Amino acid sequence: MSNGVTHRGLANGGPLRYRVVAELTKMNQMDKILIVDDNLDVCQALSLMLELNGYKSHCVQSPEMALDAIEKHEFSLVIQDMNFTRDTTSGEEGRELFHALRECRPGIPIILLTAWTELEMAVELMKAGAADYLGKPWDDAKLLTSIGNLISLHKLSRENGELKRQKAERTAVIHEANLCGLVFGSTAMERCVDLALQLAKSDVSVLITGPNGAGKDRLADILHANSPLKDKPFIKVNVGALPMELMEAELFGAEAGAFTGATKSRIGRFEAANGGTLFLDEIGNLPLSGQVKLLRVLQTGEFERLGSHQTRKCKVRVLSATNADLRQDIQTGRFREDLFYRLNVVELALPPLCERRDDVLPLVQHFTRGRALDASAKAALLAHSWPGNVRELENACKRADILARGEMLSAVDFGLMPTQTPQPAVNQSGISSNEAHHNEPFNTLLPESEPVNTAPNRSEIEAAITAHNGVIARVAKSFGLSRQALYRRMEKFGIEVKSSKAEG
Ligand SMILES: Nc1ncnc2c1ncn2[C@@H]1O[C@H](COP(=O)(O)OP(=O)(O)OP(=O)(O)O)[C@@H](O)[C@H]1O
Structure with missing residues (x-):
């Protein structure tokens, strides 16, 4: 069997050319190629060429050795001859080896090295899934291009398969979970829910971040409802809702007479949540004095009721949420760094609704109990930037549901202006190019209608x-x-x- 490699390789620029190509293909360094040929010259020539181009190779001379090698090692590609016994030219051995290799490693790309007399067999095996065939003597450049393309393709298809498997697994987990009424259609939200479900199983503290009305409270519900503590107390405290003296009593309890108006002793939220989950909403609003006390109870489980010296103990899983940038607040001294790391063992970052537009229509369907939307409604709902997030959308849906005169809901029913112009392009993060320049990208609110959830002065x-x-x-x-x-x-x-x- 002639190989026609050694001399032609040198004639084309030889090792120097290989070295140049090798520099360009360093990325392939880890790919290992199995060469199956009973002709040692062919093996050596191929090996040298591959090595100089950044691949590893492993040469074997018989089908049995090839099958043994592919069982034991990981290869990215196989180059195989068609005949292995002296004076055999039928290509039968090659066909058998090809099928046996495919059985061992179904997806692996196989390049056949054929003599021109075996063209028919090569065509047959290409139909059966062979990646390529090259007549001897082969062309180095063509072979290298083919190897490079096939390995990339194989990797892509493996990655694709892995992504599909992960997605199917995620969908199954989400399908079986208690989603506490959460509605979504976007991949961003799916990832968030998937992470929440994973975190639910552990007892780590989770900090849920995201803008107002985006659904942080809902995510906290999911974290508790899918946790081993789901049958234990789930207590929510809005840390931003009360002045500090009342907040301390709220969190830690108070004895009668501890402050004006405290006529009888009351247990705090930590005690109430003992053995279960405590959700501290708007944690960024907790003043520094409260942060010190909170840190202590998180570190030691110990606290005292207001007006009492008796130290009490509790064991709670703490979830918290904020729409503030706590890292920034740490810089400005408004939030304790040690407390931040206690609360934020894992951060669950909920994107604003404008970055998950695929959620909009499913949410509208949910909030309007499945009422039909006309084209103007769909376009305007998708174009609006929803600064108030899901809460704003929910209000707009309530409004539409009540005010719509016809069966079909239109943009105007939602308090939105029908979009006249084609929708601006949406970039990868889901934010339109307009949004990148302005905070309020589309003026879709109807001026003469009562605005939905506009900020009051x-x-x-x-x-x-x-x-x-x-x-x-x-x-x-x-x-x-x-x-x-x-x-x-x-x-x-x-x-x-x-x-x-x-x-x-
Ligand atoms: N994905 C969703 N599916 C169904 N309802 C949702 C979803 N997200 C949010 N909501 C609803 O939108 C409203 C606002 O959500 P939520 O209170 O969870 O937001 P938030 O981020 O905690 O807001 P804030 O920071 O103002 O407390 C609630 O009525 C909630 O039930």
Whole structure:
């Protein structure tokens, strides 16, 4: 069997050319190629060429040795001859070896080295899945190109298969989990839920981050509902909702007379959550004095009720959530770094709704109980940037459900302006190119309609507080805001919080 390699290789520039190519193909360094040929010259020539081009090779001279090698080692590709016994030219041995190799390693690319007389057999094996065939004497450049392409393709298809397997596994896990009514259609949310379900099984502290109304509370529900503690207490505390003196009593309990108005002793949320899960929402709003006490109870499980010297113990899993940038708050001294690391063993980052637009229509279907949408509604819902996230969307859906005159819901029913222009391109993060430049990308809110969940100004808040007799929960509801969001606006405008009415 002639190989025609050694001389032609040198004639084409020989080792120098190989060295240049080798520099370019360093990425292939780890790929190992099995060469099966009874002709030692062929083996050596191929080996040298592969080595100079950044591949490892392993040469064997018989089909039996080839099968033994492929059982024991990991190869990226096989180059095999078609005849191994002296004076045999039928290619039968090659055919048998090909099928046996495929059985051992179904996806592995196999290049056949054939004489021109075996063309028919080569075509047959190509139909059976052989990756390529090269007539002897072969062309080095063509062979190298073929090897490079086949290995990349094989890797891609393996990665693809692995991704599909992971996705199927994720879908199955999610399908069986208690999602606490969470609705989604985006891959970003699927990943988030998948991570939440994994974290649910452990007892680590999880910090859920994301903007207002994005669904952090829901994720906390999922973390508890799918945990081994699911039948134990699940206590939620909105850390941002109360002034500090009341918050301490809320968290740790208080003895009668501990502060004005404390007529009888009460247990705190830590005690109530003992053995279960405690969810601390809006943790970024906890003042520094409270942070010290919280850190202590997280580190030691020990605390005292307000007005008592008796040290109590509790064991709770702590989940917390924030829409603030706590890392920034650490820099400015507003948040303790040690507490941050206690709370944030793992961060579950929930993207804003505008970065998971595939959630929008499933959520609308959910909130409108499956009512039909016309084209204007779909376009406007997808184009709007939802600064208030799911909460804003939920309010817009309620509005549409109540106000729509016809069966079909249109953009106007949602308080949105029908989009006139084609939708701007959406980049990889799901943010339109417009969004990259402006915070409010599309002016899709209907000017003459009552805006859905627009931020109220100082006088509007003050008027609403008076109208609702100081009951903050009702004021927040009237604006379609969470209490926390309202508190933040009140703080910004310097409007005093009347604690007694805060819980409404
Ligand atoms: N994926 C979802 N599926 C169904 N309902 C959702 C989803 N995400 C959020 N919601 C609903 O949207 C509203 C706001 O969600 P949630 O309170 O969980 O947000 P949040 O991020 O905790 O907000 P905040 O920071 O203001 O407390 C709730 O009524 C919640 O039930």
